[in-house]
Amino acid sequence: MLAATICVDCAVRDQSLCGSLTNSELHALNTLGRRRIVRRGETLIWAGEDNILCANLLSGVLKLVASSGDGREQIVGLLYPADFVGQPYPGQADFSVSALTDAEVCIFPRASFERVLTDHARMERLLLQRTLAALDEARSRMLTLARKSASEKVAGFLVDMATRAAATGCRGTPRGPVTFDLPLSRGQIADILGLTIETVSRQMTQLKTRGVIGLPGGRAITIVDRDALAARADPA
Amino acid sequence: MLAATICVDCAVRDQSLCGSLTNSELHALNTLGRRRIVRRGETLIWAGEDNILCANLLSGVLKLVASSGDGREQIVGLLYPADFVGQPYPGQADFSVSALTDAEVCIFPRASFERVLTDHARMERLLLQRTLAALDEARSRMLTLARKSASEKVAGFLVDMATRAAATGCRGTPRGPVTFDLPLSRGQIADILGLTIETVSRQMTQLKTRGVIGLPGGRAITIVDRDALAARADPA
DNA sequence: CGTAACATTGATCTGGATCAAGTGCCGTGG
DNA sequence: CCACGGCACTTGATCCAGATCAATGTTACG
Incomplete structure (x- = not known):
């Protein structure tokens, strides 16, 4: 049955x-x-x-x-x-x-x-x-929401998503650039991080400008320099 | 033994x-x-x-x-x-x-x-x-830390503390003014709410000025108008 | 009393919100 | 095949709540 x-x-x-x-x-x-x-x-x-x-x-x-x-x-x-x-x-x-x-x-x-x-x-x-x-x-x-800056929040979020994407399977090599699709809109990312859409967007373009990530279009994202990203997420 | x-x-x-x-x-x-x-x-x-x-x-x-x-x-x-x-x-x-x-x-x-x-x-x-x-x-x-204003945070915190104080036992009547000692310094309250000492202090004096609470001195606090406090904590 | 920790108050600065246009990206229909 | 409309995203200009910096006042305790 x-x-x-x-x-x-x-x-x-x-x-x-x-x-x-x-x-x-x-x-x-x-x-x-x-x-x-x-x-x-x-x-x-x-x-x-x-x-x-x-x-x-x-x-x-x-x-x-x-x-x-x-x-x-x-x-x-x-x-x-x-x-x-x-x-x-x-x-x-x-x-x-x-x-x-x-x-x-x-x-x-x-x-x-x-x-x-x-x-x-x-x-x-x-x-x-x-x-x-x-x-x-x-x-x-709670620590992130209350005490981290917008750029730390976004970087940390991307590291998390990259880790999760790696766990499932995605294009690219583990050490070098990795590309995957975010399952979330900018608005939803903002809702997670306690920010606004605009701030998330600006942080993303800033990361792109500095060569840390790539934004091939749509919801795709390329992690170019994972260490730099992690460093931004957690300034020692 | x-x-x-x-x-x-x-x-x-x-x-x-x-x-x-x-x-x-x-x-x-x-x-x-x-x-x-x-x-x-x-x-x-x-x-x-x-x-x-x-x-x-x-x-x-x-x-x-x-x-x-x-x-x-x-x-x-x-x-x-x-x-x-x-x-x-x-x-x-x-x-x-x-x-x-x-x-x-x-x-x-x-x-x-x-x-x-x-x-x-x-x-x-x-x-x-x-x-x-x-x-x-x-x-x-997480909602509080990420989305509430300083005055909402402080009001909400005081409501929580008042509720807890009532549960144990304190001076005053349940409906009217209630006085009790906060077990926390301003700095610790700030650490809980994701604010600074100064902001917590300012919000407290503002609440006192508006007659919602009293600050008899030390860590004592009097809840004068609990409903007003709750309303400030959760604007409908 | 003296002093050190805690609290209030004031002046200024700033990160991120808010307000306001654009811009690119499909899917739909002409 | 291309024009159109809607949506998600980006980008820019301005504003403001709360941080930061700086005294001053207050309380508790040896």
């Missing part, structure tokens, strides 16, 4: 939380999980709503957005394939989750997922470890 | 992670834990060092500090009594932990604590829930 085979061809089977389960344990999830496509721009979870779902991200990129009462927004996290989405315990969601690119998720009803967690200590431990890592990352970003 | 009685008079026995353990289970911790005083200004954990300890905070206030290579600092979290301190899994600490006031902690060797955690699913779950809550808080603060 279809439900029993949902995990078999899962692209993130090993990297996701489910990787902690044995094949037989997967059966439980098989009956709970549903694949779902989320279109670019679509919102999967709305801030303020009750937590009703958990999910594993299979493909695409999602953003976690915090917003103030009067509409200012800040992207407080990005989610990549194999990342866990949502809150396993009851309560209201504090942040919205929406798709930056077309994405596919494997969805579980929250309550069922909570039960799976309590039944599978290994999975719960894995989630704890991921959550601790996410917390460290969030706290690091 | 002393070790066996360490938890008996623990002030935070019920609110801390240990509250999830039965009396008999506490015996295991009893043999592992050691009380320790941390003086105001003293550092308990240094960023970059290996995680070697976990702890429960018994009294006082600790700060979690992120710093950039060139010395800029940002307080990325405050820890209050009953809060958990440290990382239960191997690795390097990303942040320093030091005492804002004289404090007392109940310390466990990291490896032992990890073992306790794996043996006690209830405790692990509690830690997961706390970590998820801390993550939400960190993300909320």
Whole structure:
């Protein structure tokens, strides 16, 4: 039957939380999980709503957005394939989750997922470890948002994206120039870094002018001098 | 013997992670834990060092500090009594932990604590829930740091402190003016909010001038009009 | 008391926001 | 095939919140 085979061809089977389960344990999830496509721009979870779902991200990129009462927004996290989405315990969601690119998720009803967690200590431990890592990352970003200059923010962001791109696979050699596509618009980069579109754009052209990066067009970016970029991100 | 009685008079026995353990289970911790005083200004954990300890905070206030290579600092979290301190899994600490006031902690060797955690699913779950809550808080603060104005930051901070002071107990009535002592210097408040001492000071005097708060002297503060303060913190 | 750390207040400077045009890049339709 | 319109991006001019620099005032403590 279809439900029993949902995990078999899962692209993130090993990297996701489910990787902690044995094949037989997967059966439980098989009956709970549903694949779902989320279109670019679509919102999967709305801030303020009750937590009703958990999910594993299979493909695409999602953003976690915090917003103030009067509409200012800040992207407080990005989610990549194999990342866990949502809150396993009851309560209201504090942040919205929406798709930056077309994405596919494997969805579980929250309550069922909570039960799976309590039944599978290994999975719960894995989630704890991921959550601790996410917390460290969030706290690091607090330093960036509060204390770094615009040029440090942009350089740091590009280093992060280059690292991630290298992890997946992209044109170019690891040591020399590397070219890849940013999955984000200038506006979204601004939302991540706590800047405006204009400032991001100006920093990018400045980096191009100084020969640190290249901007071949569209959302493509070439890292010409990774060390210079890293140095700008973190002035010792 | 002393070790066996360490938890008996623990002030935070019920609110801390240990509250999830039965009396008999506490015996295991009893043999592992050691009380320790941390003086105001003293550092308990240094960023970059290996995680070697976990702890429960018994009294006082600790700060979690992120710093950039060139010395800029940002307080990325405050820890209050009953809060958990440290990382239960191997690795390097990303942040320093030091005492804002004289404090007392109940310390466990990291490896032992990890073992306790794996043996006690209830405790692990509690830690997961706390970590998820801390993550939400960190993300909320990302919005504050990146998008809020100085006056919104200070007002929000004072509301938080007032709420916390009310939770413990302080002079004044809940609805009318409430007076309490801030456990932090202006400089430390600045480190939390991503501002400078001068800006924090100016915002405080402005709030006093407008009759929203009173500054009786020292670190004392009177909340005169809590609603006005909350409105300044979150302009709808 | 004296002094050292902390806090307020004032004057000035500046990085990044805001406001305002351009410019290039498709996709659509004529 | 090219004109058109919409969007994302770049570039320029100006403005302003908050940083920085510089005294001065205040509190706590030996």
